[in-house]
Amino acid sequence: MTLPPANEPPIGGPALHDGADDQPKVGAKYIWLLIGAQFGVYMALVAPMSYSLTVRIAQLSPGNPEFLGFVSGAGALAAVFAGPLFGMLSDRTRSRLGRRRPWLLGSVLVGLLGLAVVALAGDVWTLGLGWIITQLGLATTLAMLSNSMADRLPESQRGKIAGLNGAATMVAAILGVGVASVLVFSNLALLLVPGVVGVLLVGLFVLLVEEPDSRGALLEGRITVKKVFANYIFDVKRYSDFSWNWLGRFSFNFGLTLTSTFTTFFFAGKLDVPVTEIGGIVAITGFLGVIATVIGAAGSGFLSDKLRRRRGFVLASGLIFGLGTVIMAFAPGGLTVLLIGSFVSNLGLGVFSAVDQALVLDVLPERATEAGRFNGINQFSTTIPQSLAPLLAPAFLAIGAAEGQSNYPLLYLVSAAFAVAGGVVILLRVKSVR
Numbered sequence: 001m002t003l004p005p006a007n008e009p010p011i012g013g014p015a016l017h018d019g020a021d022d023q024p025k026v027g028a029k030y031i032w033l034l035i036g037a038q039f040g041v042y043m044a045l046v047a048p049m050s051y052s053l054t055v056r057i058a059q060l061s062p063g064n065p066e067f068l069g070f071v072s073g074a075g076a077l078a079a080v081f082a083g084p085l086f087g088m089l090s091d092r093t094r095s096r097l098g099r100r101r102p103w104l105l106g107s108v109l110v111g112l113l114g115l116a117v118v119a120l121a122g123d124v125w126t127l128g129l130g131w132i133i134t135q136l137g138l139a140t141t142l143a144m145l146s147n148s149m150a151d152r153l154p155e156s157q158r159g160k161i162a163g164l165n166g167a168a169t170m171v172a173a174i175l176g177v178g179v180a181s182v183l184v185f186s187n188l189a190l191l192l193v194p195g196v197v198g199v200l201l202v203g204l205f206v207l208l209v210e211e212p213d214s215r216g217a218l219l220e221g222r223i224t225v226k227k228v229f230a231n232y233i234f235d236v237k238r239y240s241d242f243s244w245n246w247l248g249r250f251s252f253n254f255g256l257t258l259t260s261t262f263t264t265f266f267f268a269g270k271l272d273v274p275v276t277e278i279g280g281i282v283a284i285t286g287f288l289g290v291i292a293t294v295i296g297a298a299g300s301g302f303l304s305d306k307l308r309r310r311r312g313f314v315l316a317s318g319l320i321f322g323l324g325t326v327i328m329a330f331a332p333g334g335l336t337v338l339l340i341g342s343f344v345s346n347l348g349l350g351v352f353s354a355v356d357q358a359l360v361l362d363v364l365p366e367r368a369t370e371a372g373r374f375n376g377i378n379q380f381s382t383t384i385p386q387s388l389a390p391l392l393a394p395a396f397l398a399i400g401a402a403e404g405q406s407n408y409p410l411l412y413l414v415s416a417a418f419a420v421a422g423g424v425v426i427l428l429r430v431k432s433v434r
Helices: 028-060 066-091 101-120 124-152 155-182 187-208 225-230 240-260 263-271 279-307 311-329 335-363 367-398 408-429
Strands: none
Touching: 028 066, 028 101, 028 124, 028 155, 028 187, 028 263, 066 101, 066 124, 066 367, 101 124, 101 187, 124 187, 124 335, 124 367, 155 187, 155 279, 155 335, 240 263, 240 311, 240 335, 240 367, 240 408, 263 279, 263 335, 263 408, 279 311, 279 335, 311 335, 311 408, 335 408, 367 408
């Protein structure tokens, strides 16, 4: 399956932007409950990805950091296959609570169950199973929140709300690591405290955000095995901009995941600190990252709505992120240069997380009838890199490395290259959005 020519206009997707909103504006209640739910899920999901899984791997299999890549990749791979299926099923769900809320509640509880398995695991295999359950639950929860945004958000609010979401989720990730670093004495507390926060905040969204009763909506045909598999495929020529944006997101997220999975090990090695004692340093680094991310996400989100521009911001995000990773790649043994590099890369990540989320909604095909399906396919651009990058990163780490050492500079340079390439693809190939 080949990608479409860059100059071919999308068919059946969003119209060219003329300044008119396609949906009514949402109010403050929806916005803040949405941001709260996103905050909670990211706290529950990213804290283990950034810190807690590393601690558990070090406990269960000391001296084998490559197991972290295998466990992370397996969880993300499971989410890859589940995304479009659950998205399609939510599109077709008929209930008094609407299409999205039943899935939100069920999936976040599944995620909490998975975190409990991770906390109690006595071996790496059980840990991997728990992380697969966690990813299936929490990745589905995030997808359902994205589906809600696709159902509700007009064009004029997408950048602003995506910017606020981007800032909130980055704060949640860093706060989650900070909380986890002081709970390392208990595996249950380490994993379940962030998870319970996620359940509570998603529960508030489900309880307080009204969604139309979907029981009377028409269904188009029966679900068959053939139809399920067909929903994983789409016409890349018909949905040109969606396709190119998918590829750009894939490249950026692949670069991001190459380094983020091994951040704790990287910092521990650079600073010569045991992995179990690095949480405080990661949290301090993360606090500065929060400031950078909030500046990048909130500022770029509002500005992209005002200027009615997305693509240039995405390219800038790749360049800024790449600069930060290069600084970290060649940082000396002290903490100062690492902090500078981390700050710069988080600034770029903040810009990307806000503007590209808005861009996804701008180019999302068939929003009225198949938003869940296409959001699920779009999630592939995140979940596939999250599966592949941790599995491939050990190969980069091994190239040119002395015995018992890891080539982190090469890994960080490759990360920068993929991030910049993603921005270039979106700038040059996405045409219906400025």
